[in-house]
Amino acid sequence: MNDAQPVRNGPVRLCHARINAFDGHRFGMVSGEGHRYWLKPAVGCLLQPAVGDCVLVSLAGDEGFILSVLERGQAQVGELRIAGDLRVSLPSGALSIEARDGLALNAGPTLAVQAHAVTSLVDQAQVVCGNLRISGERADSCWLERHDNSLHQHQQVIRHRAEYGDSRRHVQGHEELSAGSVRQRVSKDFSLRGETVDLLSQVSVTLRGPRINLG
Incomplete structure (x- = not known):
């Protein structure tokens, strides 16, 4: 057990004083009677005193503490x-x-926040971080408009389903699709245009329809 510092017994009095100096650890002050003291703030004095403040001090002989700040200078x-x-x-x-x-x-x-539920209502929000990791059981997001910009993007999904009212995709460079099987169903029309079109098959190529035009 740590040895406690002995408490000096004797009469204790309270007085007001005005701080006029600070040496980095103690505050110099002058009481209403004109006495000068160098005292430290008590642990319970949460508001840090400053030069010019009027403070309440407790004195036991020449020793004492600053109890609280009464008035800011x-x-x-x-x-x-x-x-x-x-x-x-x-x-x-x-x-x-x-x-x-x-x-x-x-x-x-470190900043750690733990809560059963978190609600944040802001007009604008900006988050800047070096690395961001988000994990959970489910994520839902709803936006009127959304823009995503990234230099590299990698997605790994077990099952993916997307529904669009209208979709347009523009790939400036090269695009490649690798799949075990691909099936496309088009209700009305399907167009494929290119400078050169190669259709390669290892087994067979089948074209079926009431009318087929080549050339």
């Missing part, structure tokens, strides 16, 4: 600082965070 960004790890636990109820001008989150090396 000037308009500035507030900082809540806690040394070490922090866990916020709500055995019951919900946690709500509201920010008028936005919310910035810097999680360092």
Whole structure:
């Protein structure tokens, strides 16, 4: 077990003080009676003090702590600082965070989110990442318009089915199809045009129809 630091016994008094200096670890301040002190913020003083702030301090002799910030000396960004790890636990109820001008989150090396259900409602969203992996049992997406651009694309599907109202595909370079068997059914007309057309078969070629025109 770690050895605890002894607590100095004696009368403790509270007073207000104005911070006028900071050395990187302690804050210099002047009390209302004109006494000068160099004190550190208490663990429970979440709002980080700054030069010019009016603070509440507890004193036991020449030692003490900054308990809280009572008044800011000037308009500035507030900082809540806690040394070490922090866990916020709500055995019951919900946690709500509201920010008028936005919310910035810097999680360092890792951000882990675990929830039974996640709902996100945004007007615009942008995700930039080096590698993205998504896995699950089922994925559904619905868009009025969608554009996909990629330099290389690879898909591996056990069974694929696609239904289109109208489809047009343009391949600028070479396209090759390899399949065990191919069957195409066209209700009305089928056209095949090219500078050269080669039809190669190892067994037979069959053309059936009421009328066949060649040439």
